[in-house]
Structures are given as C-alpha cells and as structure tokens.
Amino acid sequence: MAQSAPPHPKVGEVPCIHCSTVIEVAQDFATAYCAGIQPPCPACGIPVNWWDTLLQAFLHDFPGLVSLPAVGATNTFFQIAVQPYQYQDIAFTDYGVPQDAHILDVFLTPYSPVTLYQSVGGSNRLARHHVLQSSIRLYTVPWGEGTGEPGSVQVAVTWVQNANSGEARKSLIDAAQNFSIGDFESAIIPANNAVELAITRLIEEFLTRVEAARHDKSYVRNFLINNATYSYQLNILLPTILTLKELPSFPLALRSEISTLTKIRNDVAHGGKTSRPLNKQITGRLICAALFGMSHVNYIAPRLLGRPGPRQDNP
Numbered sequence: 001m002a003q004s005a006p007p008h009p010k011v012g013e014v015p016c017i018h019c020s021t022v023i024e025v026a027q028d029f030a031t032a033y034c035a036g037i038q039p040p041c042p043a044c045g046i047p048v049n050w051w052d053t054l055l056q057a058f059l060h061d062f063p064g065l066v067s068l069p070a071v072g073a074t075n076t077f078f079q080i081a082v083q084p085y086q087y088q089d090i091a092f093t094d095y096g097v098p099q100d101a102h103i104l105d106v107f108l109t110p111y112s113p114v115t116l117y118q119s120v121g122g123s124n125r126l127a128r129h130h131v132l133q134s135s136i137r138l139y140t141v142p143w144g145e146g147t148g149e150p151g152s153v154q155v156a157v158t159w160v161q162n163a164n165s166g167e168a169r170k171s172l173i174d175a176a177q178n179f180s181i182g183d184f185e186s187a188i189i190p191a192n193n194a195v196e197l198a199i200t201r202l203i204e205e206f207l208t209r210v211e212a213a214r215h216d217k218s219y220v221r222n223f224l225i226n227n228a229t230y231s232y233q234l235n236i237l238l239p240t241i242l243t244l245k246e247l248p249s250f251p252l253a254l255r256s257e258i259s260t261l262t263k264i265r266n267d268v269a270h271g272g273k274t275s276r277p278l279n280k281q282i283t284g285r286l287i288c289a290a291l292f293g294m295s296h297v298n299y300i301a302p303r304l305l306g307r308p309g310p311r312q313d314n315p
C-alpha cells in the first residue's frame, strides 16, 4: 500500500474565486468578513471576500471535500493497491485518521483496471447519511474485459474529531452533509440550530456574568427564554453588546440571511410549505450564513468574555 500526495484542497482550504489557486481559510474568516477586512489572495493579490469565497465553495462542492472542511471537518487522502477478485479491508487509522474520529464521508476513485464493489450502495461514494465505521471492506473486479492486473484506488475520508465538536458545530456539519446530498429541507433545521445555539449561549454567558452578583443563572435563562427570545438576541442584544465592547457586529446582509434561515426553519419545523422553494442556491446561502454567524460568535467569545467560554466550539 502506497500513500500518495493529496490531489484536492486540504483542510480549511478553498479555491480563490479569482485565480482558482487553493488558499487557506483563515481562522478568523467570519470575524474578518464582519469587520470588512479582505486579505489579499497570496497567489493573485486580489482581496479575498470570505463570504463570496466560501459561498462559492459550498455551491460548487466537489463531493463534500470543500464544504465539509469549511465547517470544521478534515480530509485525509491516500491511495491503495488492490488485487481484483479479492476482499480488502482498509482501516482508516492506518492512514492517520484518529481512532475516535467520526467518519462523515468516504469517496473512492478506482483507477484502471478495476471496478469496485462495496457493501453500501452501487456508487463509488459510501453512503454519507450513515455514521461510517473506521474501516471498510472492498471487493474489486476488472473493468469490462480487464486483464485482472492489480489496480489502485484513491480513498478520500472526511472526518471530524469527536472531542473537538461542540453541539453547534455538529449541527452545522449535519446541515452541510444533508446539503451535499441534495436534501435541502433536512439541512435547514440543523443549520439554524448551529447559529442559534452559538448566539444564545454567548449572550447567556455574558449576561450571567454581568448579573452574577445579584441573581442566579436561572434569572438570565428565563429572561432569554421568555422575553428576549432568539430574534431579539440576534437583532438587538448581540449588536448592542458587540458595539459597546467595540467588537465587529454582523453586517446587515448577514443578519438578514440569518433571519431568513430562522423563518424557513419555522416553516419546515411546523410541517408547512417554505415561504420560498428551497434549492441549492438558496440553501447554500443559508448554511453559509449559519457558518459565518456561528464562527464569528465563537471567535469573538473569548474576547467578549475575557477567557475561552466553557461551552464554545472552535471558530
């Protein structure tokens, strides 16, 4: 078995929309976007608008290899030699995938002269709907009138480390997975969960600290559940807190996308028709909005709270 160099964008990298060179996604991409900062592309020098760049990556997703890393997953690539008419077990841990990784997607590309058979489905992509095992068993046969010579298969495993995944990020990955298989309606609720959880937790923690001397935690929680509900948190509390603390607030366009996501989420949750039909373009924008909302909140949390929040995800 020989390990090969990755032929596709690596973790946290997306193509530049101007020159197509693969560029690294900065950790503070969402906060930079909210602050109106556009770093130059290292290859062509044109300012990178992270919203346009990541949205394009979502909409032109090549088998999840772009959108899933954009939401915090990792791609591991390797190539294996295969013998026709033989079963072959592949343990992902042999290629650097951690033992406790949650496998999101496995994509197999056979090279001449073999065709693959595997236990799930007839395509070369193993069902991304299922939580996959940390190993797979392949069976290969020669193509058409192939010679029966040994062949090779390129394997792309997309995974996320369980320990690093907070609830909000898991929801976002769930949304991105549903999006990448074209199940747009199922992407909406987890996408909204991701950004709502991140915002509500940040505000709750902030207010609890302010109020800690006078009230117990349940006082703040009740206020957020019964009075300043999510829409007020998004549109009034959060912008106020961020402005007072001199941190970048959500641009109006982003806030509007996040509000639309919530409206459509309510339509879906209540079993009704969505106010506009969901397609790839609309759903991609909404998931991107959830990604930017969650990532900005998580990035600024330590700055707002004075130390890393105990329940915040990575940005």
Ligand SMILES: [Zn+2]
Residues within 6 Å of the ligand: 016, 017, 018, 019, 020, 021, 041, 042, 043, 044, 045, 046
């Ligand atoms: Zn460029």
